[in-house]
Amino acid sequence: MSHNDTTRPSQTLATPFAESALRTIGLEQAAIAELATRIDAAFEQACQLLMDCSARVVLLGMGKSGHIANKIAATLASTGTPAFFVHPGEASHGDMGMITAKDVVIALSYSGTTSEIITLLPMLKRLGAPLIAMTGVASSTIAQAADVHLNVQVSTEACPLNLAPTSSTTASLVMGDALAIALLEAKGFSAHDFAFSHPGGALGRKLLLKVSDIMHAGKALPMVSQDTRFADALMEMTQKGMGMTAVVNTQGELTGIYTDGDLRRSLDHSNDLRECQISELMTRDPVQAQADMLAAQALQLMEQHKINALIVCDKNHQPVGAINMHDLLNAGVI
Structure with missing residues (x-):
């Protein structure tokens, strides 16, 4: 084999940077693998609640969980399930009016104790909107208050200090994708439907242009x-x-x-x-x-x-x- 053969697999780097990257990837892969055991009756109940929703799905989350919640909302919306993100802090100052009794709320909080979300729980209960909690602690306040709890617990964060949300946010994101795709398939959402959600992109041009x-x-x-x-x-x-x-x-x-x-x-x-x-x-x-x-x-x-x-x-x-x-x-x- 010549030295210029591009088909030869690349050598794995052994630098500290590469070792850190590989360790991070391995830990996050393990976190995703753990989710396979969490696709249970609770996941089925969550999907059914979302299927039965006659209005919109509202995502809540603070900090890194808020970023993940925003992305899940975007994925749901682009795959046939109307959804949007509401910042919990803003919800306490007027944006709560964006949520109706016909909506389904998904709250993301790995600890299950995010104060801004806990503040909203009495209003959500009074409103009657079903609540799906996505946390890593089944005994937490938010998990216990939810109609359905999706467990996204991870063994360890990829952060060596076990502090920065890394593996946990990855697990939450993948769980959100699992919900979105399960709903997409259940609704028979087609490539043509997808193009209508993306009319300005290359896919829209390919699928809508006659x-x-x-x-x-x-x-x-x-x-x-x-x-x-x-x-x-x-x-x-x-x-x-x-x-x-x-x-x-x-x-x-x-x-x-x-x-x-x-x-x-x-x-x-x-x-x-x-x-x-x-x-x-x-x-x-x-x-x-x-x-x-x-x-x-x-x-x-x-x-x-x-x-x-x-x-x-x-x-x-x-x-x-x-x-x-x-x-x-x-x-x-x-």
Whole structure:
């Protein structure tokens, strides 16, 4: 094996930094592994409460737990479960009005004794909103006050002082992800639903954009009849700038396509190209797309058939548009 072989696994560093990193990763992996024993009846009850929620899921947490709660709220919201974060300190000064009786509250506190959350417990009980507690101490005040307690206890923090929330916040985050994905699957949340939550991102463009949104239509659609002379078909291709043209019969139905690739193959044609009709040189029965097809599906068709362009036809097989790889690239689908 040569010294330049990039397939050789990298050597594990033995520096103090690397040793510390590996120890941290190992401790947090162990914390996550412990969660497997906590997927029990309480987890099922929590999922059912969230499934039955007719309003929103409200996440509470202070400090590092607050950051994790905020992230869990974002994950729930983007996967089909409306959720938002409320700062417990602000809730005592007016934001409690954001929580209704139809909501479900998830409170994160590893110790289970966060005073700002404990202050809210009487109001939550009076309101009647179900409470799910995520703590590391089952006997704590918050855990005992909850309708459901999710145990995220860890053996030790990754911090060598066993003080900074590290393993515990990782465990809480993973438990939140477990809830979100369990709900996503139970609700039948689809990739299309996910795209609606992310319309500005690359995934949204891939899953929401339709062929009709990006195709060349009307006068921009390159199209000639079957009896068009080769030279005139080339002129149509040049003027429309798509590197191809649709070929139709007298009824306006698609019968073929002529592309730059066909042009290269035509050079081997035994007859005089100047006298040829495009029907003699075209590729017959080309792959077609529909206007209401997702752009991502059109890309799959191109990749499957190893082609760079598609004619878009209506239900009568008449061309209404055309797209190529450049269109998909410019639209951010690729």
